[in-house]
Amino acid sequence: MIRPSARESAFAGRELGIVVALVAVVVAATIARPSFLSGQGIHDLFLNASIIGLLAIGQALLVITRNIDLSVGSVMGLTAYLSGQLFLADKDLPVVVVVLAGIGLGAVCGAINGALVAIAKVPALVVTLGTLYVFRGIDYAWASATDTTQINAYQMPAGFLDLGSGSLLGIPNLTLITLVVLAIAAYALHNFRAGRELYAIGSNPDAARLAGIPTGRRVFGAFVISGGLVGLAGVMHAAYFGTINASVGTGRELAVVAAVVVGGVAIFGGSGTVVGAVLGALLLTTVTSALPILGVPAFWQRAVDGAALLVAISLDRAFMVRLAERLRAERAVRRAG
Amino acid sequence: MPPLLELRDVHKSFAAVHALRGVSIELHAGEVHGLAGENGAGKSTIVRTIGGEHRPDTGEVLVDGQPVVFGGPRDAQRHGIAVIHQEPTQFPDLTVAENVFMGRQPLRSFRRIDRAAMNRRAAELFSSLGVPIEPGRVTRGLSIADQQIIEIGKALSAEARIIVMDEPTAALSTVEAERLFRVAGRLAENGAALLFISHRLEEMYAICQRVTVLRDGALVTTAPIADLDRDTLVRSMVGRPVSQLYPERDAEAGDTALVVEGLTRAGVFADVSFQVRRGEIVGLAGLVGSGRSEVARAIFGVDQLDRGVVTVAGKRLRAGDPKAAIEAGVAMVPEDRREQGLILDLSIERNATLPRLGAVSRWGVMSRAKERSTARTWAQRLGVKHAKLSDPVATLSGGNQQKVVLGKWLATEPVVLIVDEPTRGIDVGAKVEVHALLSELAASGIAVLMISSELSEVLGMADRVLVMHEGRLTAELSTADATEENVLRAATGDAG
Numbered sequence: 001m002i003r004p005s006a007r008e009s010a011f012a013g014r015e016l017g018i019v020v021a022l023v024a025v026v027v028a029a030t031i032a033r034p035s036f037l038s039g040q041g042i043h044d045l046f047l048n049a050s051i052i053g054l055l056a057i058g059q060a061l062l063v064i065t066r067n068i069d070l071s072v073g074s075v076m077g078l079t080a081y082l083s084g085q086l087f088l089a090d091k092d093l094p095v096v097v098v099v100l101a102g103i104g105l106g107a108v109c110g111a112i113n114g115a116l117v118a119i120a121k122v123p124a125l126v127v128t129l130g131t132l133y134v135f136r137g138i139d140y141a142w143a144s145a146t147d148t149t150q151i152n153a154y155q156m157p158a159g160f161l162d163l164g165s166g167s168l169l170g171i172p173n174l175t176l177i178t179l180v181v182l183a184i185a186a187y188a189l190h191n192f193r194a195g196r197e198l199y200a201i202g203s204n205p206d207a208a209r210l211a212g213i214p215t216g217r218r219v220f221g222a223f224v225i226s227g228g229l230v231g232l233a234g235v236m237h238a239a240y241f242g243t244i245n246a247s248v249g250t251g252r253e254l255a256v257v258a259a260v261v262v263g264g265v266a267i268f269g270g271s272g273t274v275v276g277a278v279l280g281a282l283l284l285t286t287v288t289s290a291l292p293i294l295g296v297p298a299f300w301q302r303a304v305d306g307a308a309l310l311v312a313i314s315l316d317r318a319f320m321v322r323l324a325e326r327l328r329a330e331r332a333v334r335r336a337g
Numbered sequence: 338m339p340p341l342l343e344l345r346d347v348h349k350s351f352a353a354v355h356a357l358r359g360v361s362i363e364l365h366a367g368e369v370h371g372l373a374g375e376n377g378a379g380k381s382t383i384v385r386t387i388g389g390e391h392r393p394d395t396g397e398v399l400v401d402g403q404p405v406v407f408g409g410p411r412d413a414q415r416h417g418i419a420v421i422h423q424e425p426t427q428f429p430d431l432t433v434a435e436n437v438f439m440g441r442q443p444l445r446s447f448r449r450i451d452r453a454a455m456n457r458r459a460a461e462l463f464s465s466l467g468v469p470i471e472p473g474r475v476t477r478g479l480s481i482a483d484q485q486i487i488e489i490g491k492a493l494s495a496e497a498r499i500i501v502m503d504e505p506t507a508a509l510s511t512v513e514a515e516r517l518f519r520v521a522g523r524l525a526e527n528g529a530a531l532l533f534i535s536h537r538l539e540e541m542y543a544i545c546q547r548v549t550v551l552r553d554g555a556l557v558t559t560a561p562i563a564d565l566d567r568d569t570l571v572r573s574m575v576g577r578p579v580s581q582l583y584p585e586r587d588a589e590a591g592d593t594a595l596v597v598e599g600l601t602r603a604g605v606f607a608d609v610s611f612q613v614r615r616g617e618i619v620g621l622a623g624l625v626g627s628g629r630s631e632v633a634r635a636i637f638g639v640d641q642l643d644r645g646v647v648t649v650a651g652k653r654l655r656a657g658d659p660k661a662a663i664e665a666g667v668a669m670v671p672e673d674r675r676e677q678g679l680i681l682d683l684s685i686e687r688n689a690t691l692p693r694l695g696a697v698s699r700w701g702v703m704s705r706a707k708e709r710s711t712a713r714t715w716a717q718r719l720g721v722k723h724a725k726l727s728d729p730v731a732t733l734s735g736g737n738q739q740k741v742v743l744g745k746w747l748a749t750e751p752v753v754l755i756v757d758e759p760t761r762g763i764d765v766g767a768k769v770e771v772h773a774l775l776s777e778l779a780a781s782g783i784a785v786l787m788i789s790s791e792l793s794e795v796l797g798m799a800d801r802v803l804v805m806h807e808g809r810l811t812a813e814l815s816t817a818d819a820t821e822e823n824v825l826r827a828a829t830g831d832a833g
Contacts, residue, residue, distance in 0.1 A: 191449040193442055200428045200439050207426035210388075211439045212411030270430035323478070 014264035017315075018279040022286060029290035036293060043172060049285040050174035051240070053278040054233045055252065056259045057178075057185050058226030060277035063260050064189075065219055066202040066269030067117060067124035072230050072256055074135035075109040076249035079234030081139055084151035084244040087160065095160050102235035103228045109135060110227015114220035132253065136246075143246035153242030164239030174236050178278070181229065185274045198222060202269025258305050259284050262312040284308060339402030340365050341530040342387065342418070342499045347396035349382055356382040358555045359396070364499060364530035369521060371545035371562060372534045373574055375766050379554040380534050384503045387532070388420035389413030400499075411440075416499075419492030423504040425484035427476045434459035434472035437490045462490045466520050480626060482513035489520055500524060501532045506540060510624035510790050512829060518544050536765065537791065538567060552576055575766045583797030584776040590800070591615035592650075594784035595667075595753045597636060600645035605631045606808035609645070613753065613784040618775065620799030620819075621788045623828050628808040629788045630672050633755050636786075637669040638662045650752050666752030670742050670759060672788070679730050679742055686712035686726040689745045715744035736767025743774065754778060757788040772798060792821055804828050 029036040055072055062069050079102040086098050109131070116127040143149055153161060166173050189195035201208045201215050208215050238244050263280025265272025287308065288301050296304075340363040349357040357379045364370050374380050385391040386398065389407030397404045400416045407413045413420075428436055434456045435442075443458065445451040459472035468486045476484065485505050492500050502521065506514040521544060525531055533545055541548060542562060550557040550573045557573045558565075565573075593614050600609040606628035613619045623629045634640045636647050638659040647654045649665040662669075679688055689712040712726050721733070721740045730741055739759065746754065759775065760768045775798065779785045789795050795802055802819040804812040804827035812827035 193440065193444075193448070193450065196431070196435060196442065196450065197440065199431055200435075203428035203430040204426060207428060208439075210390075210410050210420070210422070210426050212409070212414055213440055266430075270428065 015273070015276050015279055018263065018276065018283050022279070022283050025283070025286050025290050029286075029293045032295070033293045036290070039170075043167070043170075045282075045286055045289060046175040047172045047240070048289065049278075049282040050172065050178045051233050051236050052252070052255060052259060052285060053178045053281040054181060054229055054236065055256045056263065056277040056281040057181055057274050058229035058233075059256045059260045060263070060265045060272065060274045061185070061189075061198065061222045061226050062124070063257075063265045063267060064202045064269055064272060065198050065222055066205065067219060067222070068128065068257065069110075069113060069124065069223070069226060069230075070128040070253045070257075071109065071113060071131040071135055073249040073252035074132050074139065075106055075227060075230045076234040076237060076252060077247065078109065078135050078139045079103075079105050079231040080238040080244050080248040081142065081151075081234075081246055083160075083235045083238040084156070085142070085146070085148070087156045088148065088151060091155070091157055093157075095157070095163060098160065099163075099232065099235050102231040104231065106231015106234065107224050107228040110223040110225070110230070111220070113227065114223025117223065118216040118220040136250070139246045149245055151244045156238075156242065160239050161242055164236065164242065174240060177232070177236065181232075182274060182278050189274060194218065194221070199270055202266075203271070255284065255305060256281075258309040262308050264312075264316075266316065267313070280312075338366075339399070341401065343397075343399040343402075344383070344386065344393075345397040345399060347383075347386060347393040347398070349386065349391060349394050356554050357386075357393070358553075360551065360554070360556045361396075362532075362549050362556075362559070364532055366498070366528045366530050367525050368547065369525050369531040369533050369545045371541040371548035372532055372551065373538075373541060373548055373570065374551035374557075375574055378551040378574070380551060381503070382554075383551070384420060384422075384501055384532075384534070387413065387418060387499070387501055389418070414495055414497075417495075417497050418499045418501070419495055419497035420501045421485065421488040421492065421503065421505055425481060425488050427479075427484050427487065429477035430475060432456075432473055433470055433476055433479075433487060436476050436487055437462065437472075437494050441495060458494065459490065462493055466490065466493075468516065468520075480513075482509050482516070482625070485509065485517060486520070489517075489524075493524075497529070499530050499532075501534075503534050504536065505533075506535055506537060510626075510828075511792055511825060512624060514540065536763070536768075537793075538570060538765075539793065541570075542567075550574055571765055583794075584773045586618070586776055586779075586798070586800065590617045591782060594650055595636070595786065596646075596648040597632075598646045598648075600632060600635060600647070601643045602631065602635060602640065603643050604808075606635075606805070609805075609808075609810050611803055611810065611813065613786050615752070615782045615784050616779055617800050618779045618785040618787055618798055620795035620802040621786060621805065622792070622795045622802055622824050623805035625790060627805040627828065629805050630757050632805070633669065633757055633786070633788060636662070637667055637755060639669075663749060666750070667755065668746035668749055668751035668753070669755040670739075670746060670757065672757035672761070679738060682729050682731060684727045685716065685721070685730055685733070685741055688730050688741055689715055689748065711748060712744075715748055716741075736763040736771065739763055739767070739771060740774070743771070747778070751783060753784045753786065755786045755788075758790060759787065760789075760791070760794060792824060795819075795824065796821065 026037060035041055055076070059069060059072065082105050083098045083102050086093055086101060113128055113131055116122050117124045163173055168176060189198065197208070197213045197218050200211065200213060201218055205215060234249070237248060259281035260277045261267055262283060263272065263276035263278065265277055284305055287304055291301055291304065292298055342364040344360060344362045346359050346361055347357050348359055360379065360383065372380050372383065382391060386393055389410045389412050392407065398407065399405065405416060428439065437459050438455050442450040443454040456472045463470045466486060466489065470483055470486060476487065505517055509517065521531055521533070535541060545562050547559060548562045548565065549559040550570065552574065591614055593612050595613040598610045601607045609632050621629050631640060635642050638654065638657050638661060642656040649667055652665055654665055655661045686709050690708045709726060716726065721737050721744065730738060733741065756775065760771050763771065775785055775787065787798060796819055800816060802814045802824060803810055804814070804824055806828055812823070814823055
């Protein structure tokens, strides 16, 4: 008999847990202010969660392989700024070119991170902490060299701004993009060898090498894809807000890592899903929007993100202990049987 | 017919260390070939060379008579080679079937993984091995024996013809090891060539047809194992006669040092009672998972107790308090010295003085000189072979690491010494030294409780043997009654 593994079913439980928490927050906020659950309210919730959700997908790919990318905020800032600069140079540039350029620049940044991690064997935490400052520095240098501290909506074409604020069948464009990326990533991670190999690398790097998995190439690939997604998120940010300066995305990295961990991706790699990561992003965004409604001053938002992170990690730990006990009991039963 | 695999005059150096000096080995189809030698003799280097992890400096590797060059583990796998490593290398977060087929998953359209086929094939594989392991469960929490079987499943699913087993039995109980041997024997019958490495010589005699002995990276001999008696084999491994594997013991048992009454921890062990007297070595036998190590951990106070009393030298210990246990004179050398006994990156002297920082400190500030002199005393007494005391423990061989752990606890001048698998993964020469050391310690009036999976060690060392089965003490045997058969019967719960 083949039944889903204890771990798999438990993580379905984790995703269920996030949904429950999400419902609880929404219910509380709606009681305090009924408009929270209006069509516009839900629309805003999804829109707000779209960009961080996209970042969470990329981050989850890396965390699954026991890596991390702290430079996401800077890469996002750089690509957002790039899209503004491209329109400054030529306002008639097709939107798709700008989107591809953003993804391309993000992928290049990811490739730099990935090369330093996979080839030079420097821990990802250190590499991306370094590139966090380097990429941000380039962003500022670019802004000061071109003497353009801020790029405003009127300098961008309407088609581009529509990408950010428009919707299709009532679903915001940005949310659609994130959902499509999520569906592809979730399917690929589950059904292709390369996807399973990312889990294997995070679960036991030495064993992955012995199993003949090209670990360096896979980790490099994960960084490039993740970088591309961050680039896309940067372009989406530019299209959504319409105002870009060199400090876009500052501090985003911690919110993204928190979302991924809250979403059940183990920080030491090997387990978790991108669906969980996006749900984590949605939960944190919803909490953020609900706080002022529930009468909590906005400056508590960071503290709440942090608290959610701590609660999630404590729950994971408690869960692992329980799992270990159950497995031990199962073993005892099998031995007796 | 050429041998399936041949190493021809292989040399390999790492920096200044000449790990292999002109070694040649032939592995033939249908044969289990033993590889014997002390730690550092070059066995691991041979394993890694065959597995594609190392490339020889000079010399050749031939598969089916054709020279090959392996660029990495995957190349070796493509030539039908599978290495089952000493420590099983699993992905704990993934399912059993995924572990077996990682990198080689059966595919359906669009190169997608065919999970149903994968689980089915894994199930078939395990039932052909006669070991039911559920393919859909995660490997986390599986016993080491089951993990070894998964490794073998991996080798079989890759249709490996050349299977290297690097100390597969180091962590297995006798029954589990026998199951492994049956599987290995069947593989050889089906035409595979096996290279088998073990520190347990009786296993070599049980399953190998020929044996190759290495010493200091050089080939000593290759011969049918039937032509080598035990003494000759050991002598060729260590390069000197080993007069006796176990020391002569005629210790006089003194006062009762350790009394354990009704120890119970729900679901782990129940109603465990026994005594150990000064000068005595009491063996605690049983299968892995029978609760032996857990009892030891509970006595030492690392784990909580549900019921029961531990008394050391007449003084009742507070349960669940290792500090109280240390103060009362209990010392414990844990099963996994790397994880629990040593801090590998710290220096030898730091490790040696860790449990008694108080004694090398004044007003809370540690004295380097005192630390060093204490460490030096114990390193000398135990014969630890080291370059500098300030070197990290990781640089020592397994046997010498074990001596540092022993030294660390002996420095606390214990009344009761608990050792869990004291010679696991240690070569023959060092084993003899550790055994002699334990015997000396007992003679000096320490009560020794020794846990071991190696039956011959328990029988050779202990004055009395306690046997556990599924959390209960099932037998207490005197040296006279403690035969291999009696111990095994009690350990498997076969009272009849």
